[in-house]
């Protein structure tokens with residue numbers, strides 16, 4: 001049994017997601033934006049974000065996994081599902097639930113660049129910088145949290161807790 005300590009409520013999450021969606025809608029109002037959700041963790045954030053974005057967008061997903069069933073990153077990123085939309089010469093935005101070491105994003109940005117998009121930006125629900133191992137420029141962030149193993153709102157521990165509407169610090 002894990003102990004869960006709430007760090008972000010549903011209401012705090014909703015307010016920030018709405019704010020970031022407004023900013024993205026304004027920044028991309030004359031562009032054709034493709035949002036690329038990183039599975040699995042981003043599925044809830046992406047679903048809430050797109051329902052608050054007021055400009056036309058396309059949506060695709062890439063499956064990437066680094067943690068396996070452990071609570072620390074393995075450092076090796078696996079693509080578990082590839083893109084279905086052609087992103088050549090398109091403005092794309094990577095949608096993440098959390099950036100921790102930055103290794104997943106580092107890998108994915110290099111991977112997506114091989115498809116020659118016009119631009120790549122990064123939007124994350126949580127920026128957790130304590131264990132950052134690589135320099136990553138994040139363009140849109142909802143919450144910055146220094147440390148802790150977080151679950152809920154898409155984030156898991158061994159596939160549990162993704163469905164919780166709030167975000168919790170899991171005490172091991």
Ligand code: PRP
Nearest residue numbers: 039040041065066067100101102103104
């Ligand atoms: C999590 C999360 C990010 C990544 C961030 O995914 O969704 O994609 O780790 O960690 P990093 O910055 O240290 O690379 P995970 O590999 O756990 O897969 P999941 O999304 O299926 O839970």
